[in-house]
Amino acid sequence: MGEPVEAGMSRGVKRLRSGLVFPGDKLAVIEEFLDGPGAYQEDGVVRSAELGDVKFDLERREVRVSKRTRTPILPEEGLEVIGEVGSVKRRTANVEIFYIKGVEVSPPFTGVIHISSVGLEVKNMNLALRSGDIVKARVINTKNRFTQLSIEGSRYGVIYAFCSKCGSLLEQRRMRLICPRCGRVERRKIARTYGSEELA
Amino acid sequence: MSEEKWRRVDGRAWNELRPIKIESGVLPNADGSAYIEMGRNKIIVAVYGPREMHPKHLAKPDMAVLRCRYHMSPFSTHPRRSPGPSRRDTEIGMVMRYALEPAIFLERFPRATIDVYAEVLQADGGTRCASITAAAVALVDAGIPMRDLVAACAAGKIEGHIILDLNDHEDKYGEADVPVAYMPRLDRVTLLQMDGVLHPDELRRCIELAIEGCQHIYELQREALKRKYEEVVEEVKEGE
Numbered sequence: 139m140g141e142p143v144e145a146g147m148s149r150g151v152k153r154l155r156s157g158l159v160f161p162g163d164k165l166a167v168i169e170e171f172l173d174g175p176g177a178y179q180e181d182g183v184v185r186s187a188e189l190g191d192v193k194f195d196l197e198r199r200e201v202r203v204s205k206r207t208r209t210p211i212l213p214e215e216g217l218e219v220i221g222e223v224g225s226v227k228r229r230t231a232n233v234e235i236f237y238i239k240g241v242e243v244s245p246p247f248t249g250v251i252h253i254s255s256v257g258l259e260v261k262n263m264n265l266a267l268r269s270g271d272i273v274k275a276r277v278i279n280t281k282n283r284f285t286q287l288s289i290e291g292s293r294y295g296v297i298y299a300f301c302s303k304c305g306s307l308l309e310q311r312r313m314r315l316i317c318p319r320c321g322r323v324e325r326r327k328i329a330r331t332y333g334s335e336e337l338a
Numbered sequence: 339m340s341e342e343k344w345r346r347v348d349g350r351a352w353n354e355l356r357p358i359k360i361e362s363g364v365l366p367n368a369d370g371s372a373y374i375e376m377g378r379n380k381i382i383v384a385v386y387g388p389r390e391m392h393p394k395h396l397a398k399p400d401m402a403v404l405r406c407r408y409h410m411s412p413f414s415t416h417p418r419r420s421p422g423p424s425r426r427d428t429e430i431g432m433v434m435r436y437a438l439e440p441a442i443f444l445e446r447f448p449r450a451t452i453d454v455y456a457e458v459l460q461a462d463g464g465t466r467c468a469s470i471t472a473a474a475v476a477l478v479d480a481g482i483p484m485r486d487l488v489a490a491c492a493a494g495k496i497e498g499h500i501i502l503d504l505n506d507h508e509d510k511y512g513e514a515d516v517p518v519a520y521m522p523r524l525d526r527v528t529l530l531q532m533d534g535v536l537h538p539d540e541l542r543r544c545i546e547l548a549i550e551g552c553q554h555i556y557e558l559q560r561e562a563l564k565r566k567y568e569e570v571v572e573e574v575k576e577g578e
Binding site: 158160161162163164176178180185187188189205206207208209210212243245246247248283 | 388389443521564568
């Protein structure tokens with residue numbers, strides 16, 4: 139079952155092997171199949187890179203291994219993340235990302251939101267985000283030292299904010315946030331789902 | 339005495355491994371983990387990551403960094419061992435890193451770190467090899483893409499006999515010790531050390547013998563992973 143696969147097959151013949159394959163197991167040679175996700179090619183031999191189930195795609199002539207183990211979660215371009223705002227400077231805010239695509243990650247990843255990707259015409263980041271806010275954002279770039287995030291669009295922005303005077307959870311009244319305890323009015327870049335997002 | 343009749347301090351034949359037990363996924367808090375018993379060695383390995391590197395200046399922009407910490411518990415030896423990291427611990431951590439790095443697709447996780455923690459609970463010679471063996475299982479358990487598993491095993495020489503899988507006594511009083519880490523499917527050696535004096539021919543025989551041992555250990559690694567991941571699928575099927 140776990141032995142290397144004999145994938146040699148004539149056109150149109152489905153001799154697909156099921157069962158576990160392990161990293162390093164030979165799946166095919168490059169003349170037969172290309173290395174799809176979960177497989178890699180070395181010296182003309184296609185091998186598994188994961189512990190999982192092997193699938194031969196006869197249309198694309200490609201071998202794939204769908205892993206049975208956990209999938210490592212990292213911030214990738216286009217993913218939706220939730221994090222806590224750390225320090226806020228005039229043009230940037232740091233975010234500690236603790237949810238990626240709805241999955242909790244611990245320890246958190248560090249992300250940065252620049253004022254140009256807030257989506258509001260503000261001169262100071264303080265008018266869009268404050269330290270301690272919980273923010274929903276989209277990853278726009280992972281190629282630099284910090285993961286760059288964007289809160290442009292109505293889906294993204296602050297989902298929970300706290301009063302900067304007394305610390306209690308702010309309530310949304312139209313486009314404003316009002317503190318139920320001290321009555322303070324604050325401004326944020328609010329997401330459409332303010333106050334209703336479920337956080338485990 | 340003929341090679342056949344000669345027995346070692348623990349009664350093993352010259353080419354016999356100690357009884358080995360490997361278990362994967364023993365620590366729920368870690369991303370991946372493994373436990374190995376190799377004779378009287380008992381080692382637990384935890385893998386975390388890939389996760390964000392701290393301090394950040396140690397991160398590499400084009401690949402992940404593998405960090406290995408090898409540590410022997412104070413109660414792992416007799417007499418008691420000082421609990422702090424020793425020079426030996428630091429070096430074996432490095433050796434583990436060198437042995438495992440060629441097997442991992444580090445370039446798939448730029449700026450991240452993969453942390454491997456090996457904790458020796460009980461030591462009886464050959465802990466570096468057992469740690470590497472268990473670490474490879476733990477890395478697969480953590481879902482980290484790998485080129486191959488890494489199995490490790492030592493060979494050596496005592497009283498003129500070439501032997502496989504030295505225990506503490508044979509390591510201390512023998513003539514030589516050759517730990518080898520090996521990727522069985524790719525047929526590549528990732529670690530080769532030698533302590534003691536050997537004739538080049540003897541060294542060659544030691545390496546060949548150690549590789550044979552690694553191939554046997556590799557089967558046990560596969561079985562350990564199979565035990566965990568075949569169960570997972572059965573559970574899913576039952577739930578449907």
